[in-house]
Amino acid sequence: xKKFLEIIKKCPLFDDIKEEELMKMLTCLGAHxxxxxxxxxxxxxxxxxxxxxxxxxxxxxxxxxxYYGNRNLLTEIRPSEVFAEAFACADIPTLPxxxxxxxxxxxxxxxxxxxxxxxxxxxxxHQQLIYNLMKDLAAKTILFHRRIEITSKRSTREKxxxxxxxxxxxxxxxxxxxxxxxxxxxxYLEVDRxxxxxxxxxxxxxxxxxxxxxxFTLL
Amino acid sequence: xKKFLEIIKKCPLFDDIKEEELMKMLTCLGAHxxxxxxxxxxxxxxxxxxxxxxxxxxxxxxxxxxYYGNRNLLTEIRPSEVFAEAFACADIPTLPxxxxxxxxxxxxxxxxxxxxxxxxxxxxxHQQLIYNLMKDLAAKTILFHRRIEITSKRSTREKxxxxxxxxxxxxxxxxxxxxxxxxxxxxYLEVDRxxxxxxxxxxxxxxxxxxxxxxFTLL
DNA sequence: TAAAGTCTGTTGAATTTTCAACAAAAGGAG
DNA sequence: CTCCTTTTGTTGAAAATTCAACAGACTTTA
Numbered sequence: 218x219k220k221f222l223e224i225i226k227k228c229p230l231f232d233d234i235k236e237e238e239l240m241k242m243l244t245c246l247g248a249h250x251x252x253x254x255x256x257x258x259x260x261x262x263x264x265x266x267x268x269x270x271x272x273x274x275x276x277x278x279x280x281x282x283x284y285y286g287n288r289n290l291l292t293e294i295r296p297s298e299v300f301a302e303a304f305a306c307a308d309i310p311t312l313p314x315x316x317x318x319x320x321x322x323x324x325x326x327x328x329x330x331x332x333x334x335x336x337x338x339x340x341x342x343h344q345q346l347i348y349n350l351m352k353d354l355a356a357k358t359i360l361f362h363r364r365i366e367i368t369s370k371r372s373t374r375e376k377x378x379x380x381x382x383x384x385x386x387x388x389x390x391x392x393x394x395x396x397x398x399x400x401x402x403x404x405y406l407e408v409d410r411x412x413x414x415x416x417x418x419x420x421x422x423x424x425x426x427x428x429x430x431x432x433f434t435l436l
Numbered sequence: 437x438k439k440f441l442e443i444i445k446k447c448p449l450f451d452d453i454k455e456e457e458l459m460k461m462l463t464c465l466g467a468h469x470x471x472x473x474x475x476x477x478x479x480x481x482x483x484x485x486x487x488x489x490x491x492x493x494x495x496x497x498x499x500x501x502x503y504y505g506n507r508n509l510l511t512e513i514r515p516s517e518v519f520a521e522a523f524a525c526a527d528i529p530t531l532p533x534x535x536x537x538x539x540x541x542x543x544x545x546x547x548x549x550x551x552x553x554x555x556x557x558x559x560x561x562h563q564q565l566i567y568n569l570m571k572d573l574a575a576k577t578i579l580f581h582r583r584i585e586i587t588s589k590r591s592t593r594e595k596x597x598x599x600x601x602x603x604x605x606x607x608x609x610x611x612x613x614x615x616x617x618x619x620x621x622x623x624y625l626e627v628d629r630x631x632x633x634x635x636x637x638x639x640x641x642x643x644x645x646x647x648x649x650x651x652f653t654l655l
Numbered sequence: 656t657a658a659a660g661t662c663t664g665t666t667g668a669a670t671t672t673t674c675a676a677c678a679a680a681a682g683g684a685g
Numbered sequence: 686c687t688c689c690t691t692t693t694g695t696t697g698a699a700a701a702t703t704c705a706a707c708a709g710a711c712t713t714t715a
Contacts, residue, residue: 281585283598289588291581303581306574313581347567354573355525361580362510362522362532366500368587369508369626371673372701399663407588409703414664430663590703591671618693628673633694649681 218243218250221273221323227297228271229356230349234342242342246331252323253277259316259324266304266312268326272296275322276396281314290404292360293396299353305329306350368407373416376406381426385435392434437462437469440492440542446516447490448575449568453561461561465550471542478535478543485523485531487545491515494541497620500533509623511579512615518572524548525569587626592635595625600645604654611653 218225219240225231231239250273253259259270259277272294279291279300291314294300304312306329332346363383370376380402384393395402403410420426427434437444438459444450450458469492472478478489478496491513498510498519510533513519523531525548551565582602589595599621603612614621622629639645646653 281588283585283589289585291584303574303577306570307578309578313585344563344566347563347570351525351566351570351573354570354577355522357577358522358573358580359526359528361577361584365510365580365583365587366502366508366532368584369500370502371626407590411664411666411704412702415666418664617691630674630694630696631672634696637694 218248218325221250221325224273224297225271225325228299229297229353230269230271230299230346232345232349232352234345238342243325243327246327248325248327250323250325252321253318254321255318257318257322259318259322260301260312260314262313262315263311266301266309267328267330269302269305269329269332270300270316271325271327272298272300273323273325275318276320277316277318277322277324278401279314279316288404289407290397290401295396302329302350303354303357306333306354373406373408373412374420376408377413377416377420378425380406381433381435384433391436392432394432396431398431437467437544440469440544443492443516444490444544447518448516448572449488449490449518449565451564451568451571453564457561462544462546465546467544467546469542469544471540472537473540474537476537476541478537478541479520479531479533481532481534482530485520485528486547486549488521488524488548488551489519489535490544490546491517491519492542492544494537495539495615496535496537496541496543498533498535507623508626509616509620514615521548521569522573522576525552525573592625592627592631593639595627596632596635596639597644599625600652600654603652610655611651613651615650617650 222236222240225239225243226236234242253275260268262282274296277294277300279294281289281291283289292300294316300316301312301314303309304314332343332350367376367379367383370379384395385391387393397405399414400410403413406413417426417428421428424436426436441455441459444458444462445455453461472494479487481501493515496513496519498513500508500510502508511519513535519535520531520533522528523533551562551569586595586598586602589598603614604610606612616624618633619629622632625632636645636647640647643655645655
């Protein structure tokens with residue numbers, strides 16, 4: 218676990234927790250690390266929502282499948298990010314989503330009950346953890362707002378442009394890379410892939426943007 | 437404020453806080469109540485995200501307007517529910533949404549800084565409030581998941597049926613009322629109102645459901 | 656390096672959604 | 686009760702999305 222210390226320190230869940238206390242605390246919380254190869258399932262839909270996950274290396278996605286088998290891409294997860302915490306904290310018994318390793322991953326698991334319920338009066342770090350968890354959930358809620366801002370647009374073009382403008386604002390630049398390939402972007406925007414490609418082509422011709430692979434430039 | 441005590445007690449933000457401490461605490465937090473007539477604006481897009489709102493009476497909605505002026509209905513707020521907390525907790529400077537009174541409303545406002553930052557080591561209720569806030573945000577995140585489950589469907593019919601099945605599950609019955617009129621439902625599902633009406637008509641003819649005003653029955 | 660597999664852009668046809676306009680129904684005010 | 690306003694359902698034409706299929710570019714693997 219030590220080799221991931223730098224990533225762990227960046228995790229918002231551990232803000233304002235001293236480095237010398239961190240490892241001790243993780244042991245106390247019963248944290249453990251597992252490795253997953255590409256395309257393997259980290260959490261699967263319907264399994265108990267007992268553990269909070271923290272991505273230590275690699276790249277994963279939160280996805281949901283509807284009853285027609287359509288894949289719905291909910292979020293991209295990057296190292297030091299927390300996932301599946303909302304379900305554990307909200308006492309949802311089983312996960313309504315799956316988490317899939319897109320690249321080989323190392324994941325740290327912490328039993329949510331150890332964060333929320335055990336000795337919360339005696340260990341000072343529990344209070345800090347809960348405060349950090351609240352901050353993290355607030356940030357997640359904001360991300361969902363942004364997502365809904367996108368999907369609430371009615372046309373492929375507007376969805377794409379809303380997404381790209383969000384990314385440009387985040388990057389503070391009009392040229393930036395996105396973490397999706399075309400199919401994933403289509404899934405995220407909830408549009409048809411071929412229609413998306415066509416729309417990108419049109420926008421290029423109109424001189425609104427430039428796109429090479431996953432690098433986009435707004436003009 | 438006292439006349440709303442029963443509603444305030446139901447607010448998840450005050451779970452496990454004793455009734456005799458509640459009023460004292462609200463005074464300490466600087467909570468105050470305002471009245472809003474129908475169609476008045478409780479919070480407006482772009483204003484500072486300083487206050488957390490708690491609806492004490494009436495009915496309100498969280499809405500967002502895009503640059504074409506389309507109204508996007510994010511959530512319905514009912515008495516004892518908390519709103520705008522995510523923006524305050526996530527340190528978002530200005531609100532990206534508006535809150536509108538649909539019926540005459542009474543709203544309690546609490547400065548979020550008083551919950552998050554003041555004397556958090558000395559007053560025991562602060563820790564409980566933060567824990568409750570975390571629970572509340574986790575629940576909100578789940579609601580957004582459900583919302584995205586709906587809007588990620590591609591057709592009006594699937595969106596409608598996904599929504600109705602969620603409501604049926606919540607109500608634990610195949611007959612239930614929804615808190616929207618047709619236009620609001622269309623906004624929530626992000627579909628065209630006339631197309632929605634047509635789809636409801638078809639589903640009735642097919643014997644899949646029955647609908648009278650805002651009471652739906654799945655058959 | 657060759658072969659196999661994956662990703663992307665393009666097309667046209669089928670299906671859906673959107674839009675605008677109107678009439679019927681329901682609700683509210685006086 | 687009647688008038689006026691709002692909500693709901695209906696329609697057909699226009700526009701957009703989806704779908705399936707394919708070819709070329711790019712990657713990966715053997």
